[in-house]
Amino acid sequence: RRGRSPVAAAAIALVPTAVTLVEYTPRRFIETEVVAPAPMLEWAGDPAQYAVLDLSGDYRMMWHATLHRKPMTGGNITRVPERLERWYWGEPIVQALRRPRARSELIFERVDPSLDFDWGLDAPDPRLRPDSFQIEWTGSLRIPTSGPWSFFLSSDDGSSLEIDGNLVLDNGGFHPLRERSMTLRLEAGEHRVRVRYQEGSGKAALRWDWLGPGQSRAPVPAEALSHEGRPGLLGRYHQTMKGCRQTREGGRRGLRALGVRFVVTGPDGHECLERELQLPQTYAGEGVRIYEVPPE
Known part of the structure; x- marks a missing residue:
């Protein structure tokens, strides 16, 4: 069997060099x-x-x-x-x-007298960016008269309401302005409440109303809300941050x-x-x- 010619051998030897030149x-x-x-x-x-x-x-x-x-x-x-x-x-x-990786970071706290906000495309506070923020309000709700009470929670995007540790309204998710309502019997006196809100992008709004014996529908007023003796609810404002x-x-x-x-x-x-x-x-x-x- 005849061996490779010098020309063929040289061509084969040059293949790696040619590949390297093309690659670079x-x-x-x-x-x-x-x-x-x-x-x-x-x-x-x-x-x-x-x-x-x-x-x-x-x-x-x-x-x-x-x-x-x-x-x-x-x-x-x-x-x-x-x-x-x-x-x-x-x-x-x-x-x-x-x-x-996304994480939620507490930016500031403040007491809000009532929950009736329409921020539009703006942020609730200059310390926050307009999108990707969350707020949690906690405190007490004073029911003046025992009986059936209706609560209305409208938000853009998601929100929820807890009373005495029980989830009463779930308006979660990312969606345009939407309302959820619920009627339940409550005894007169103080009740623990927690309202959560999250904003993804676009417009932002939240409103919490009530309706009960002798009370027409309206936003829950500051005199019915308290946190450590102060009127209103304590709001904890968080921002979603991307961390590395x-x-x-x-x-x-x-x-x-x-x-x-x-x-x-x-x-x-x-x-x-x-x-x-x-x-x-x-x-x-x-x-x-x-x-x-x-x-x-």
């Missing part, structure tokens, strides 16, 4: 008329070598990757082979930033280890970068925000 060849990018954020134009003239982590979700950054000639992760990768892309996304810090369970220095150190100098997000920013890693925001515009990873 910069990929073609989608042409777009979207204006590139100004920092990208500055990066184009920066001789330093660093990576840019894209968490924007729509990968518009990738369309301009050739402008700044920096390795990027997310969507299409600039001059980074596929196997390196998989390694990059497998890093704990990158996974934590891509998939933050990263310390300030630990998260920064993880990004530096990957060569990341800038992180790009969508127009709403990224709570983990701002609250946990406390990265300074260096730019906002063209539908993105840019954060810088400070050197050690």
Whole structure:
């Protein structure tokens, strides 16, 4: 049997080299008329070598990757082979930033005289964002006369009412303004109450009415509510936060280890970068925000 010719042997030997060259060849990018954020134009003239982590979700950054000639992760990768892309996304810090976990955080407490709110698209208080908040009111309800009492709970989004530890009204879920009602017999005197409310997105409203012997339908008044001797109910206002369970220095150190100098997000920013890693925001515009990873 004749052996391989020198030409065939040389061709076979060159296959791994050819595969490597193809793998490392910069990929073609989608042409777009979207204006590139100004920092990208500055990066184009920066001789330093660093990576840019894209968490924007729509990968518009990738369309301009050739402008700044920096390795990027997310969507299409600039001059980074596929196997390196998989390694990059497998890093704990990158996974934590891509998939933050939601948690409810107490922002403040206050006593509200009655529960009759129509916040519209606004937040109940400047300390809260307009969406993704929860409120829990607790205290006592004074029933003036024994007999049948009707309660009405309308809300956008979800709400519930408990009296003496029993669930009386369940108006839960995410929905437009909707009312639930219930009639039950209550004895005159003090009764423990708890009202819960949650807002997802869009308009927000809550109203709690009553109707009973000698009492026409109206919002439950402050004189019928109390918390530790004060009129009204104690409200605990919570905000849903997205946490990455990263310390300030630990998260920064993880990004530096990957060569990341800038992180790009969508127009709403990224709570983990701002609250946990406390990265300074260096730019906002063209539908993105840019954060810088400070050197050690």
